[in-house]
Every structure is written in C-alpha cells, then in structure tokens.
Amino acid sequence: MPTLIRAGVVVPATGGTILEGGAVVVDDGRIVEVLDALGARRAAAAFAGEIVDEPDSILMPGLVNIHTHGVSPSPLFPSGSAPLPDERWLGHLDRHAVAGTTTVLSTCGLGTMNEIREADRRHAVHVRGATAHTAGSIAAALAADGAGLTAQHTQQTIERMLADGAVAIGELAGGQTLGGGGQDLVFLPAAILEHTGVVVTQAQARALKESVLGRFMDEGSYSAALLAERAAQAGLGGIDPEALRRLVVDTVMPSVGSARDGIREGVDAARRFGVPALVHSASASADLIRELQRSDDRRPATIIAGHVNHTSHTASEAVRLAESGRDAGWYGEASVFDLLEGRETVQTREHWDALLEGIDLVDVLATDYGHDGRHDPLISAVQDVIARGHRGLAEAVEMVTSVPAALVPGLVEGGAMLRRGAPADLVIADRDDLRIVRRVYIGGVPVAERGRMLSAARA
Ligand SMILES: [Zn+2]
Incomplete structure (x- = not known):
C-alpha cells in the first residue's frame, strides 16, 4: 500500500x-x-x-555518515584493535539510526568485506566498507596494537577489497597510530602502568607525551624540564627521567613512521584506482598532508581530509591546513566528535566554528567516534550549523546526505x-x-x- x-x-x-x-x-x-x-x-x-x-x-x-568506527565486527580503528562485542557495535548502529543516520561508512579500515556485510545484514542501517590495507597501515596497526588482526586481515590488499565491494580508502592513519588521542587514552597509560605501577589519566599521558615529542611527534622537541614537571604532577616523580622519556618514545613512535607511509600509499592508491580516500588530519600528519597537497601528481582523485577541525591543531593551524587543502582540490570533513553535547574528548568549539566560518573549508559533516563511541549525533551537528548561522537548512542537510553520497560513489543507492x-x-x-x-x-x-x-x- x-x-x-x-x-x-x-x-x-x-x-x-x-x-x-x-x-x-x-x-x-x-x-x-x-x-x-x-x-x-x-x-x-x-x-x-x-x-x-x-x-x-x-x-x-536519511543521513549519511562517512566517518564512523565500531559499527561492524571488524578490527577496531586503524590500530587493528580487538573488535567490539556484537552488542556494542550493534548498539552503535542503534545510536546512529535513532538520530536519523541510515547509511554509515565504516572507516576502521582493516576489516574484511565479509565483516562489513555481516553488520549490514544484521542491522537496518546500511553499513558500507572502506579499506586501508596498505603495507604501512598494517605495520602501523601491528606496532600500535593489532590485537584484532588475523592473517585474513593482514593479507588483504586495497585492490582485493575494492573488488569485493569496498567503496573508499581509509581511514588512513588515526590517533592510535600517529601518537594522538588513542595513545593518550589507551596505549600510553597502559605502558606506564605496566612499567611503573602508576595509573595516569588521558590528560596526564598527553602532557607527558608532549613534553617528550611535542605536538608534532618529533623527538627533537624534548624538554627535560617540562617532563620533570609533568612527571611530578602525574605521580611519576620517582621514575628516572631518561627511562620515562624512552618509555614514551618506545610506546608512541614505532607506529608513527609506518602510519605516515600508509597515508602516502593510500593516497597513491586513490589516484591509481580512482576511489575516494579519507585521510586522518591532525597535527602529527599536517606536514605530510601539506606535502601531498602540494604534489604535482595530476591524476584525478577525491581526497577527503578527515576531521579538519581536529583539536591537535590550533584553530588557526586547522584553518590554514584546510585552506591549503581546498586550494589543492581536497575536500574537508568536519567531525562533531562530542564537542556539542558530551564534551568528554573535545571541550572547545573554537575549531568547529572557525572551520565552518571559512570559505568552502567544510564540505561534509560526520561524527568520528568520540569517547568509547559516545559521539554526538550527526543530526545535532546539522542543527548546530543551522542555529549558528553557518549554513542554511538546505545546504546543511546536503552536507550529511547528497554531498557525502556524491563524494563516495557506491555508498548510497x-x-x-x-x-x-x-x-x-x-x-x-x-x-x-x-x-x-x-x-x-x-x-x-x-x-x-x-x-x-x-x-x-x-x-
Ligand atoms: Zn581520524
């Protein structure tokens, strides 16, 4: 009827x-x-x-979300971490659905298409897959974690994944592999606990990491005085500073070089196969992204900078990088994370507003993951850009429907x-x-x- x-x-x-x-x-x-x-x-x-x-x-x-994690039984994140239990990833799909999202692109990137098809079959939300199966990305995952990776994941290639129905390349690198939020939240606190018996918070881990590696994951920016001060604040004052410095470097850095190789390989694959790629944009990848944006490789490609509003950049760095992307023909995706409502991972809206106020710096809105998957709903992002006057109703809706669908052919019938x-x-x-x-x-x-x-x- x-x-x-x-x-x-x-x-x-x-x-x-x-x-x-x-x-x-x-x-x-x-x-x-x-x-x-x-x-x-x-x-x-x-x-x-x-x-x-x-x-x-x-x-x-129905809304289309091109940057999601934890929506299938695949290895979680670009770190190839252990998959979520069924009830968790199904629950994430429920959260997407009740808030109006009817199609998600899983951008964990290291799963198989069978895992993506299983999610698609078991939930009404359309689940589509992306692939990040390059040598560098897989090496980075194994260095950072890799607990969810089996031979069927590590032996995959982008080419085979595309033939099996993946519609995009990505997410190329992530906070877990580039010394970002995933390190601060999980891996670095775990390493510190294991070696010292001391429990540190995410903020303390980040402060320690930045005293050793700065915001750009560079061993040359080590400050002994800053490390001593922050170690004391974190209850690590009794630990030999050189041992602590080494612990940070040895935990954070092994995956960083490989993850950067993975970005290069993935962007090259996007040009070779004519498939869109989603690149993790953050301070640790900013120099490489600039280099790729300046490349004189003229093969056409749809390259999407993920979360151009990432708070590892300062707001003005984020705007400048997005401007250089726009001028190079890249697209910009702004992630709401939890900056509007939850505010566990992102407490400022400065970057969000600065990017949305810019000229053509944000083409698409998405969620990314937020703390343990508690991202704000995509529809809240739409409501916010309208309420703040960043976009009119029609344009705001297009940023979460027809625009992402057009950027990723095959994503939405x-x-x-x-x-x-x-x-x-x-x-x-x-x-x-x-x-x-x-x-x-x-x-x-x-x-x-x-x-x-x-x-x-x-x-
Ligand atoms: Zn990311």
Whole structure:
C-alpha cells in the first residue's frame, strides 16, 4: 500500500531547494513522488493508501555518515584493535539510526568485506566498507596494537577489497597510530602502568607525551624540564627521567613512521584506482598532508581530509591546513566528535566554528567516534550549523546526505536525495529542533521512533 507523508517542509537535498508544505509518496520501499504544497493537497484529497501527517516537521533523506568506527565486527580503528562485542557495535548502529543516520561508512579500515556485510545484514542501517590495507597501515596497526588482526586481515590488499565491494580508502592513519588521542587514552597509560605501577589519566599521558615529542611527534622537541614537571604532577616523580622519556618514545613512535607511509600509499592508491580516500588530519600528519597537497601528481582523485577541525591543531593551524587543502582540490570533513553535547574528548568549539566560518573549508559533516563511541549525533551537528548561522537548512542537510553520497560513489543507492525511484530512507524531525527525530524509515519501513528502535531494525 502506498504511503503519503506530508511534512511542514520537505528538504530534497538536491539543488539547494526546500518545499514548504510538501510531501513524498512511498511505495514498495521507494520514493515514487516528491510533491510541493499544491501537489500534496491534491494527492491527499484522493489518496488510495495511508496518509501520514507530520505538521511542523522537516522531512529529509536519511543521513549519511562517512566517518564512523565500531559499527561492524571488524578490527577496531586503524590500530587493528580487538573488535567490539556484537552488542556494542550493534548498539552503535542503534545510536546512529535513532538520530536519523541510515547509511554509515565504516572507516576502521582493516576489516574484511565479509565483516562489513555481516553488520549490514544484521542491522537496518546500511553499513558500507572502506579499506586501508596498505603495507604501512598494517605495520602501523601491528606496532600500535593489532590485537584484532588475523592473517585474513593482514593479507588483504586495497585492490582485493575494492573488488569485493569496498567503496573508499581509509581511514588512513588515526590517533592510535600517529601518537594522538588513542595513545593518550589507551596505549600510553597502559605502558606506564605496566612499567611503573602508576595509573595516569588521558590528560596526564598527553602532557607527558608532549613534553617528550611535542605536538608534532618529533623527538627533537624534548624538554627535560617540562617532563620533570609533568612527571611530578602525574605521580611519576620517582621514575628516572631518561627511562620515562624512552618509555614514551618506545610506546608512541614505532607506529608513527609506518602510519605516515600508509597515508602516502593510500593516497597513491586513490589516484591509481580512482576511489575516494579519507585521510586522518591532525597535527602529527599536517606536514605530510601539506606535502601531498602540494604534489604535482595530476591524476584525478577525491581526497577527503578527515576531521579538519581536529583539536591537535590550533584553530588557526586547522584553518590554514584546510585552506591549503581546498586550494589543492581536497575536500574537508568536519567531525562533531562530542564537542556539542558530551564534551568528554573535545571541550572547545573554537575549531568547529572557525572551520565552518571559512570559505568552502567544510564540505561534509560526520561524527568520528568520540569517547568509547559516545559521539554526538550527526543530526545535532546539522542543527548546530543551522542555529549558528553557518549554513542554511538546505545546504546543511546536503552536507550529511547528497554531498557525502556524491563524494563516495557506491555508498548510497539513489544518492541520498528525495527523488523518484530512490530508496525511501527518510527522516522526519521537529522543524524547530532537528535533534528531535520523530521517525526514521529505511527502505520505506519505520525503524526508529522518538529515540526508540523498532523491531524492524535488527535482523
Ligand atoms: Zn581520524
């Protein structure tokens, strides 16, 4: 039976338009009609099917998130860490779905397509795969952690993954392998605990690391005085400073060189295979990213700088790097992390605002992972850029629907636009606060309602 869904405003995510009082007609899982106000009134007058009336709502395509982790039984993160238990990754997909996301690109990057297909099959959200299977990326994962990697992961290649259905390359490097947040949170505290018996916080680990390696993972920026001061603050005052310096270097640095090789190899593969690549942009990769942006290699490629708003940069460094990317034809993805609501990993919105205020520095919004997967919802990012005046409604919606779909061919059937013939992946949200998601449809079937998953969501 066909369904007519009438909304306060329909955002088709194409051509920058909105339809006040519009509607869509859904039949057999697909959009069969997109109507303006007049068309909606006419259709409703003689409609042979169910009519869903949602005044004061916004109807838009299901959201597309091109930077996610922990959404499949694959090795976790570019560090190839042990996969999450099923209930955790399924739970992450639930969180994406209740907030309106209907397609995710898994960017952990070192899994197999069988693992991605398993996630796709077991949850209504469309799960698509990316590959980072280069020699450097795999070596970096093994150096940083690699607990989730088996021979079937380490023997994969980008070429075979693409043939098996991966739609993008990435994430090329990450905080775990480049001496970033993943080191501060997990690996460095674990190494310090093992060698000294002292428990340090993420902030203390970061402070110790930066006294030894600076923000750019450079042994030349070691400051003995700073290390002594920070060691004392972290309860490590009794440890021999040289031993502590070595411990930091030996924990953080082995994966860094390989991870940087992995970035080069992955960007080259993007040019060779004509497939988009997502590169981890952070202070530790900034010089390499600049070098790649200056490259005179003219083979066309879609290169997306991930989280251009990463807080390992200063805000002005982030803006300058994104400007150089824009001028080199790269695309910019801004990650919301948890900077709007959760604020466990990112406590400032300075970078976010500075990048969004720039000219064409941010093409796409995504979430990345946040602390233990507690990223803010993607829809909150959309609401924020509208409320702050960074973008209008139509453009903000396109940044999480048709734009990411266009950047990654094969990611979303129908291109994440409301148009005839496209799958009916839809979101209905409150007009004056998009964060209040009333209902989410995938393939025309309601899968979530007002923050609650419906039984159709899991296989
Ligand atoms: Zn990243």
